[in-house]
Amino acid sequence: MDADHWRRIASDALALLLAASCPGCDRGGTLLCDRCRMQLRADPHEVRTPHGLAVHAALRYEGVPARAIRRLKEDGATLLARPLGAALGAVLRPRAGDALIVPVPTSRASFRRRGYRVPDLLVRRAGLEAHRNLASARLTDDQRGLGRAGRARNVAGSMRATAHGRGGVVIVDDVVTTGATLDEAARALSAAGFTPVCAVALASTPRIRDTVNSSLTDSDMAVRGD
Numbered sequence: 140m141d142a143d144h145w146r147r148i149a150s151d152a153l154a155l156l157l158a159a160s161c162p163g164c165d166r167g168g169t170l171l172c173d174r175c176r177m178q179l180r181a182d183p184h185e186v187r188t189p190h191g192l193a194v195h196a197a198l199r200y201e202g203v204p205a206r207a208i209r210r211l212k213e214d215g216a217t218l219l220a221r222p223l224g225a226a227l228g229a230v231l232r233p234r235a236g237d238a239l240i241v242p243v244p245t246s247r248a249s250f251r252r253r254g255y256r257v258p259d260l261l262v263r264r265a266g267l268e269a270h271r272n273l274a275s276a277r278l279t280d281d282q283r284g285l286g287r288a289g290r291a292r293n294v295a296g297s298m299r300a301t302a303h304g305r306g307g308v309v310i311v312d313d314v315v316t317t318g319a320t321l322d323e324a325a326r327a328l329s330a331a332g333f334t335p336v337c338a339v340a341l342a343s344t345p346r347i348r349d350t351v352n353s354s355l356t357d358s359d360m361a362v363r364g365d
C-alpha cells in the first residue's frame with residue numbers, strides 16, 4: 140500500500156477521534172478519558188436471581204459505567220467493549236474454571252439493529268471463549284417498563300438449549316436487573332443436562348429500583364431491552 144493510502148487511513152482515524160466524546164463525562168476528542176476509564180475497573184459484588192442463582196457483577200449500573208454501557212448497547216460504540224470486557228473478565232475468569240461460558244441469547248431484532256451480540260462481544264473482548272448454547276425459543280415482549288413479576292412471566296420458556304451436554308456452565312449477561320433472564324437461561328441449560336454454576340454480569344442495576352422512590356430514570360430502565 141502506498142503512502143497516500145496510509146495518510147488517508149490516519150486522517151480518517153484522526154477525524155473519528157476528534158468527533159468522539161468520552162461516554163462518561165462528554166469530554167471531546169477521546170473515546171474514553173483516563174478518569175472515566177478508572178471508573179470502569181471491576182468492583183465485584185454478588186446479587187441473587189429470584190430462583191437463588193448467584194450473580195457476580197463487575198460494575199454497578201449507574202454513573203460512568205451506565206453511560207458507557209448504554210453507548211455500547213445503543214450507540215454502536217463497540218470500541219468500549221474492550222475496557223468493559225476487561226471488567227467482565229476480571230470477575231468471569233476466576234469463576235469459569237472448567238465450566239462452559241454461555242452468554243444469554245440476543246433477540247433477532249436486537250441483533251439486526253446492532254449487528255453484534257453484546258454479551259458475546261464482551262466475553263470475547265475479555266479474551267475468553269463464548270459458547271452459544273442458548274437460543275431464543277420465542278419472541279418476548281420488551282422487558283422495559285415491566286416489574287419483577289412481569290419480567291419473570293415474560294421470559295418464562297423463552298429460551299432453549301441448542302445442544303444437550305453435561306458439566307458446569309457459567310451464564311453471562313450484560314446488565315442484570317431482576318435476574319429473570321438469567322433464571323430462564325439456567326432453566327433451559329439445566330433441561331439440556333448442564334449444571335449452572337453461577338452467572339456473571341457486566342453490571343447490576345441498583346436494587347432500589349424496586350422501590351417507589353426509585354432514583355432511576357426511564358432511560359436507565361430501558362437498557363435491558365432484550
Ligand SMILES: [Zn+2]
Nearest residue numbers: 161164172175
Ligand atoms: Zn470521561
